[in-house]
Amino acid sequence: MAKSGFNVKEAFYTLQGEGARAGRASVFIRFSKCNLWNGKESGRGAAVCQFCDTDIVGTDGQNGGTYNQQALVELALSLWPQLTDDTKSKPYVVFTGGEPALQLTESLVSDFQQAGFECAVESNGTLPLPTNLDWVCISPKGTSEIVVKQCDELKLVYPQVDLSPDAVSGISASYFYLSPMADYGEQNSGMIIRENMQAATQYCLDHPQWRMSLQTHKLLGID
Numbered sequence: 760m761a762k763s764g765f766n767v768k769e770a771f772y773t774l775q776g777e778g779a780r781a782g783r784a785s786v787f788i789r790f791s792k793c794n795l796w797n798g799k800e801s802g803r804g805a806a807v808c809q810f811c812d813t814d815i816v817g818t819d820g821q822n823g824g825t826y827n828q829q830a831l832v833e834l835a836l837s838l839w840p841q842l843t844d845d846t847k848s849k850p851y852v853v854f855t856g857g858e859p860a861l862q863l864t865e866s867l868v869s870d871f872q873q874a875g876f877e878c879a880v881e882s883n884g885t886l887p888l889p890t891n892l893d894w895v896c897i898s899p900k901g902t903s904e905i906v907v908k909q910c911d912e913l914k915l916v917y918p919q920v921d922l923s924p925d926a927v928s929g930i931s932a933s934y935f936y937l938s939p940m941a942d943y944g945e946q947n948s949g950m951i952i953r954e955n956m957q958a959a960t961q962y963c964l965d966h967p968q969w970r971m972s973l974q975t976h977k978l979l980g981i982d
């Protein structure tokens with residue numbers, strides 16, 4: 760945690776849109792900032808990751824702010840539905856960003872688990888992650904060096920000019936997904952680009968180790 764607390768761009772309740780757990784109700788906590796892009800349109804050209812579809816700057820989003828550990832757990836609990844008749848649904852939190860590894864600590868994950876949450880992360884894999892996470896999704900970017908060599912799912916945005924799927928298939932994962940690159944930048948329409956869907960489809964057909972992941976939250980228009 761930074762001295763003043765965790766810097767959160769936004770936090771909201773939605774359905775996980777991507778990967779093996781798509782469709783699952785989740786609290787998303789989006790930490791501010793990334794180590795592979797400064798978040799400014801003017802900085803895209805010089806960034807290691809140039810196609811980010813997300814506003815990662817500041818703390819001005821829905822429920823955004825700077826939180827101490829307890830306040831962040833309480834925020835997440837307040838976003839989870841308070842059902843008395845649904846004992847089977849374990850609260851689920853997805854830490855994302857920006858790059859969550861810049862801020863996430865084992866202590867924060869542990870406090871979320873104590874509060875009843877199963878904890879997942881979406882990370883670019885370039886920084887060490889807490890070891891007590893329940894689900895790790897790694898999404899490698901361009902020429903960046905990956906230090907997280909083992910994960911639950913590897914989800915590669917496709918196509919990337921400087922990173923082919925066979926270059927990352929050495930990372931140990933239970934699932935390998937291609938996610939067709941969606942629109943980004945000033946024109947960001949929230950749409951998945953048709954040619955990228957077609958290219959990803961062909962790659963999955965030719966290499967059955969890889970499965971398709973669509974950003975279903977964009978198709979549903981929910982966030």
Ligand SMILES: C[S@@+](CC[C@H](N)C(=O)[O-])C[C@H]1O[C@@H](n2cnc3c(N)ncnc32)[C@H](O)[C@@H]1O
Nearest residue numbers: 810811812813856857858881882883898940941
């Ligand atoms: C915004 S990132 C934040 C987490 C982390 N920094 C990472 O890159 O994995 C969340 C997810 O969105 C994916 N993503 C970002 N831009 C995308 C785009 N234009 N099209 C499809 N997926 C994208 C990332 O690859 C990652 O899986």
Ligand SMILES: Nc1nc2[nH]cc(C(=O)O)c2c(=O)[nH]1
Nearest residue numbers: 773774775776777855881976
């Ligand atoms: N609904 C929804 N599912 C997601 N899965 C990964 C996301 C992310 O930006 O990390 C994301 C997101 O932004 N929204």
Ligand code: SF4
Nearest residue numbers: 793796808811857883
């Ligand atoms: S690594 Fe993730 S958060 Fe950072 S710029 Fe790329 S997609 Fe966005």
Ligand SMILES: [Mg+2]
Nearest residue numbers: 812813855974
């Ligand atoms: Mg997203």
